[in-house]
Amino acid sequence: MSVADRIIVPLDVPSTAQAIALMEQLPQVSFWKVGLELFVHSGGEILTLLKSRQKRVFLDLKFHDIPNTVAAACRSVAGWEVDLLTIHATVGKTGLKAAHTALQAQSPKTQLIAVTLLTSISARQLALELKVPLELPEYTLQMALLAQESGLSGVVCSPQEVATLRRVCGEDLLLVCPGVRPTWADAGDQKRTLTPVEAVTAGADYLVMGRPITATSDPGTAFERICEELTAIQS
Numbered sequence: 001m002s003v004a005d006r007i008i009v010p011l012d013v014p015s016t017a018q019a020i021a022l023m024e025q026l027p028q029v030s031f032w033k034v035g036l037e038l039f040v041h042s043g044g045e046i047l048t049l050l051k052s053r054q055k056r057v058f059l060d061l062k063f064h065d066i067p068n069t070v071a072a073a074c075r076s077v078a079g080w081e082v083d084l085l086t087i088h089a090t091v092g093k094t095g096l097k098a099a100h101t102a103l104q105a106q107s108p109k110t111q112l113i114a115v116t117l118l119t120s121i122s123a124r125q126l127a128l129e130l131k132v133p134l135e136l137p138e139y140t141l142q143m144a145l146l147a148q149e150s151g152l153s154g155v156v157c158s159p160q161e162v163a164t165l166r167r168v169c170g171e172d173l174l175l176v177c178p179g180v181r182p183t184w185a186d187a188g189d190q191k192r193t194l195t196p197v198e199a200v201t202a203g204a205d206y207l208v209m210g211r212p213i214t215a216t217s218d219p220g221t222a223f224e225r226i227c228e229e230l231t232a233i234q235s
């Protein structure tokens with residue numbers, strides 16, 4: 001896989017027209033993420049459009065509901081044959097298994113991946129707001145193991161947790177990382193960040209990077225700059 005193919009760019013825009021404009025600014029991007037903002041506006045139209053342009057699609061809807069409902073939602077998504085789909089690990093093992101089974105039955109190529117802990121949550125928030133009694137690295141590891149034991153293909157995790165998850169969960173678990181920030185980009189609301197080079201060196205499979213690319217005046221140049229940084233560690 002080329003370094004460019006490891007980068008998933010979110011289409012975090014409010015309309016199909018703006019999504020098309022962004023795609024046209026970044027023809028070199030092969031893997032796009034559709035999240036709640038765009039999907040609520042555009043529905044399946046944007047997924048069909050991306051597939052018609054031979055793009056890989058990460059549908060980031062982060063399902064979080066009872067087992068019967070997440071399984072039904074997975075069956076509804078199945079027809080679009082997206083490449084990646086998200087669910088929160090905190091739905092629990094019964095819900096994760098129900099969702100995975102439902103998706104596998106109708107769209108076996110779609111990989112269901114579980115969010116361990118949003119990358120915008122700090123260790124302090126986990127303890128003081130969410131009242132989770134585990135230390136953050138232990139909590140995210142437990143969420144990843146729960147996903148793995150439930151049969152899921154992978155997890156969404158912060159790059160700061162990648163090295164541990166790779167060591168404990170093995171080579172086969174897909175590790176997809178938002179919260180990636182080049183040294184020259186603002187963290188914004190992301191709390192647990194590493195640079196693209198650090199994330200890949202730690203063992204990340206895919207890097208999800210939005211604003212460091214899309215919020216610049218020249219997204220194409222920002223994307224190429226990140227690819228050059230990643231290419232340097234491969235040679």
Ligand SMILES: O=c1ccn([C@@H]2O[C@H](COP(=O)(O)O)[C@@H](O)[C@H]2O)c(=O)[nH]1
Nearest residue numbers: 010035117118119178179208209210211
């Ligand atoms: O834990 C998570 C899960 C998903 N995201 C999504 O990734 C992108 C990140 O965008 P940036 O602009 O690079 O911050 C965004 O679409 C989030 O919804 C995440 O950040 N953290």
